[in-house]
Amino acid sequence: xINTENTSKNEGASERAGAQAQMRKGxxxxxxxxxxxxxDAYPTEIIDKLKDTRLVVVEGTLYPLLTRLKNTGxxxxxxxxxxxxxxxxxxxxTEIGEQYLKELQLSWQELVDAVNKTIELGKKF
Amino acid sequence: MNKxxxxxxxxxxxxxxxxxxxxxxxxxxxxxxxxxxxxxxxxIMSDIEARIAELLQARINVSKQVILMxxxxxxxxxxxKPEDFGAEQAREENIAREERREHxxxxxxxxxxxxxxxxxxxxxxxxxxxxxxxxxxxxRLAMFLLIFFGGLSLWVYFILWIVIPEAKTTADKLAMRGExxxxxxxxxxxxxxxxxxxxxGRRQYEDVSKTVRDNLSYARNSTAGVLNTFFNIxxxxxxxxxxxxxxxxxxxxxxxxxxxxxxxGNNDFTHWRKVIFESSTDYALGVISFIIVVGIPVMMxxxxxxxxxxxxxxxxxxxxxxxxxxWAIGILIAFYVTMxxxxxxxxxxxxxxxxxxxxxxxxxxxxxxxGTKNVKSxxxxxxxxxxxxxxxxxxxxxxxxxxxxxxxxxxxxxxxxESNSDSIELIISRISRGNNKKEANENAxxxxxxxRQDSNVLIFDEIFTVLEGTKxxxxxxxxxxKLPKGKVVYFDKSTKYLLNDIDNxxxxxxxxxxxxxxxxxxxxxxxxxxxxxxxxxxxxxxxxPRRHRHPKDQVIINDEGIEVNGNETKxxxxxxxxxxxxxxxxxxxxxxxxxxxxxxxxxxxx
Numbered sequence: 001x002i003n004t005e006n007t008s009k010n011e012g013a014s015e016r017a018g019a020q021a022q023m024r025k026g027x028x029x030x031x032x033x034x035x036x037x038x039x040d041a042y043p044t045e046i047i048d049k050l051k052d053t054r055l056v057v058v059e060g061t062l063y064p065l066l067t068r069l070k071n072t073g074x075x076x077x078x079x080x081x082x083x084x085x086x087x088x089x090x091x092x093x094t095e096i097g098e099q100y101l102k103e104l105q106l107s108w109q110e111l112v113d114a115v116n117k118t119i120e121l122g123k124k125f
Numbered sequence: 126m127n128k129x130x131x132x133x134x135x136x137x138x139x140x141x142x143x144x145x146x147x148x149x150x151x152x153x154x155x156x157x158x159x160x161x162x163x164x165x166x167x168x169i170m171s172d173i174e175a176r177i178a179e180l181l182q183a184r185i186n187v188s189k190q191v192i193l194m195x196x197x198x199x200x201x202x203x204x205x206k207p208e209d210f211g212a213e214q215a216r217e218e219n220i221a222r223e224e225r226r227e228h229x230x231x232x233x234x235x236x237x238x239x240x241x242x243x244x245x246x247x248x249x250x251x252x253x254x255x256x257x258x259x260x261x262x263x264x265r266l267a268m269f270l271l272i273f274f275g276g277l278s279l280w281v282y283f284i285l286w287i288v289i290p291e292a293k294t295t296a297d298k299l300a301m302r303g304e305x306x307x308x309x310x311x312x313x314x315x316x317x318x319x320x321x322x323x324x325x326g327r328r329q330y331e332d333v334s335k336t337v338r339d340n341l342s343y344a345r346n347s348t349a350g351v352l353n354t355f356f357n358i359x360x361x362x363x364x365x366x367x368x369x370x371x372x373x374x375x376x377x378x379x380x381x382x383x384x385x386x387x388x389x390g391n392n393d394f395t396h397w398r399k400v401i402f403e404s405s406t407d408y409a410l411g412v413i414s415f416i417i418v419v420g421i422p423v424m425m426x427x428x429x430x431x432x433x434x435x436x437x438x439x440x441x442x443x444x445x446x447x448x449x450x451x452w453a454i455g456i457l458i459a460f461y462v463t464m465x466x467x468x469x470x471x472x473x474x475x476x477x478x479x480x481x482x483x484x485x486x487x488x489x490x491x492x493x494x495x496g497t498k499n500v501k502s503x504x505x506x507x508x509x510x511x512x513x514x515x516x517x518x519x520x521x522x523x524x525x526x527x528x529x530x531x532x533x534x535x536x537x538x539x540x541x542x543e544s545n546s547d548s549i550e551l552i553i554s555r556i557s558r559g560n561n562k563k564e565a566n567e568n569a570x571x572x573x574x575x576x577r578q579d580s581n582v583l584i585f586d587e588i589f590t591v592l593e594g595t596k597x598x599x600x601x602x603x604x605x606x607k608l609p610k611g612k613v614v615y616f617d618k619s620t621k622y623l624l625n626d627i628d629n630x631x632x633x634x635x636x637x638x639x640x641x642x643x644x645x646x647x648x649x650x651x652x653x654x655x656x657x658x659x660x661x662x663x664x665x666x667x668x669x670p671r672r673h674r675h676p677k678d679q680v681i682i683n684d685e686g687i688e689v690n691g692n693e694t695k696x697x698x699x700x701x702x703x704x705x706x707x708x709x710x711x712x713x714x715x716x717x718x719x720x721x722x723x724x725x726x727x728x729x730x731x
Contacts, residue, residue, distance in 0.1 A: 043176060058205020060156070063172045067165045073302050085179035086135040089172060095242055096298050 028065065030108055033093065033101040036075065042088040066091060074100050129191055135171065135178040139185075141192035149197045153177075155207040177204065238292035238301040247286040255301045257446075271457075364433025371426035378423050385412055396524045400533055400597035402462075403469050403560075411462045417455030421448050469598060470558040474565035482549040482578065487612060488642065489549060490582040491539070493619040511587070515622040522597065530593040537574060537589055537602040538625035541614055543645055544607035551576075551583070556601040564598075571595035574602045587623060608645045613653065615642045631655070 028050070035041060035049050043066060047059050069075045074097035079087045093101065128143045141149065156173065160166035177200055184196045237256045239248035250268055254261040272279060292298045384394070402408040425448065482489075495508045514521070515536065525534045544550055555572040559565030571592040577584040589602040604623075608614055616624060616639045624635035629643065629650040643650040682688075686699030695706040703714040 043172070044179070059176065059203050060173065060205035063169050063176070064160065067169045067172065071165055082179070085182045086137055086175045088179075089175070094302075096302070099242075099298075 027108075028061075029069070030101075030104050032062075032065065032069065033074070033097060033104065036091055036093045037098065037101055040078075040090045040092040042080070042090045044088075046091075069097075073097075134181070135175040137178045137182060139178075139181055139192050140190060141197075142194065145192055145194040145197045148194065149192075149200075152197070152201055152207070159207060173204065180204075235302065236300040237289055238298075239286070239289050240298075240301065241291050241293070242298075247282075248291065249282055249285045249289060252289060252292070252301065253285075258302075360433050364430045367426050367430030368434060369430075371423055371430055374423045375427060378419055382412075382416060385415075396531065397597070400595075402466060403596065407462050407465055410458050414455045414459035414462060417451055418459055421452045421455070469560050469564075469596065472559050472562050472565040474557055474559065474562060474569045476555045476566070476569045478553045478555075480551045480553075482551055482583075485549050485581045485612075488581060489606070489608070489612065489614045490617060491606075491614065491620055491623075492582055492584045492617040493623050494577075494584050494586045495619065512622065525588075525590070532593050533591040533595075533597050533600070534588050535591075535600060535602070536587060537585065537604055537623060539585065539604040539606070539620065539623045539627075540625055541606045541608055541627050541643075541645075541650060543649070544609040546607075547609050549609065549612065550607035552605040552607065554601075554603040554605070555589075556603065558598040568595055568598045568600065572600050572602060576604075585620075585623060608650075610645050610647070613642050613644045614650070616640070 031050060031053065032046060035046055041049075043059070043062055046066075047062055050062075066075065070077060070091070073094060075091050076094050077089050077091045080090050082088045129140045130143055130146045132139050132141055132146065153174070157166075157170055160169050180200045180203060181192055181196060184199065185192065235256060238252050240251035240255055241248050243251040243261060245251075245265065250264040251261040254264045257264075268282060292301045398408050398411075402411065495511070522533055522535045524531060526532075553574065553576070555569045555574065557565055557568035557572065559568045568591075572589050573592060574589040575586055583606075585604060589600070591597070591600055606614070618640050621636050621639050624638060627635055627638060627650065629638065629652070630646070630648045631652055633652070638652075641652050642654045644653045645651075686697065688698075689696040694708075695704070697704040697706075701715065703712075705712040
């Protein structure tokens, strides 16, 4: 952060954008798990729900994330035939995923509380 | 007019304008570039392609069948720019690196754990289910069923409970469902090793001159080629042989199953299975185990043959494992049925009935009531059939109809011993086996056997029958006649196959004791009307192989002279002269008529 002062304006902007993206994507994981905890869904459905919350603008970013979550055992999937187009990959939350989601929700709540407190403190001054 | 290209995305055919195609393929290859180094990159790509196909399909209809540049741009807007993928990609790599630090290997090898989250008792079943990637229900069901095999699974469960650790941490739980150590991963590591060996080999060869190296590699390649072809042909031949052999076995297998199930009617097999197996459950289990234990190897043989012949590389691990487990279960069932049946022969029971015979006089005559008189048998039409059978087999069992009841039939045995008292005693023992003493007793009681006394004649049944509804438990009937010293027994010709191992002084085989009178003496039974008859079993080589030599088949040299006894030719030299006897001629040279013999006599006299 100290270095930011010394770097050019352009680089600083891109870094800020990167940090924003990082933050957004960290939360994205929690959002995907939360959506899937309400029921199985295929990527387009997940995207539609996420688009409502404005967390994701483009679909492309979702696929690597889903694959990674699946490979770590948090998600499982099954194929289902579609009336229009290729078969769809329906993702579902595994037991480990559910447990992980609980842990995430807990730490998210803690984080939000902590951040809110800090922001409140900042406002007082 | 624009040129269109036909493309296949995720299995769906699209007609696309050339410029749109260029743009799309560039887009895809750029994305691919981002994921090429990621784990599961191919999977991500195919997911993305499937989504693109879906999006494109929504853009075409009956009136518009070609994908235009605008459509591709629409898709790219939805999916995002390649740079966006890249941003995610960078983060992916960071996370991957962190995870690697945590678990040392990103892909976690699957390990066997007890599953604490899904446990009924100790989580053994759900842990096994996770390891084999099957539903826990099946493992639990198998465990439950195996309880009935002597409580087998109780022990197994207990041992597994002790041996398998519980998955406590999240890492354990991940490993519980992690990447399987399968044929592919083993093969992969083998491949890496081979590569390593090859590289080392190359380094060593570097000093060798190029020509030598070329020759070597050529020789190696051609030898390898020849060997490959050779093994290929051998493999196919083995495959063909396996199919051939398996086909024959399969035919026999199917026929026997059809024979068991479809033709379950009035035949010997049906009768036997009704009297041997303790219950119809045992029989059913026996059939099931036969189907499994014989069927699986036979079918695998054909399967392996087909694979070898057509060089199929397909290998379904779960099928193999499943069949292996099924086969093991089949063996267990077979073992259970065998044990359950053998158990029915555990105990022995012998019911003795002693009768003192009166009014016999000095000579007891034993006669036999032919087997086919009482019983209509399927196997034997008349007494000659029975005699033929008995001349080759001692004892044995068959099925027959006795007073309208189908029953097991066996042959009685008779033996004569010396009596301790002055009276003739007849002891009939009915013997049977059973699960316990009580059952053995009941099985023995179910034996029906009769004899008749007609003044001094005893008429025995050749066969005994077992009451219908009684199981076959190796029933036997032993008849023992206790004969006091001085009494005579006469065996009628009909008793040839009834007699069993009767000791006698001349060691005569039972079958040759018939039609003779035997007297009980101090030494045992002695034949009293065998004079001049060849009663020893010299002609029955089969029964006493040690006594092979004909007693007359010898050379005797003693004070009387020399005697040579051939099978048919006899030469005798004694004081009377020389006598030669052949089947055709008889030559006799009297000593008186010959000078030589005179000399001989002279010399003997001097």
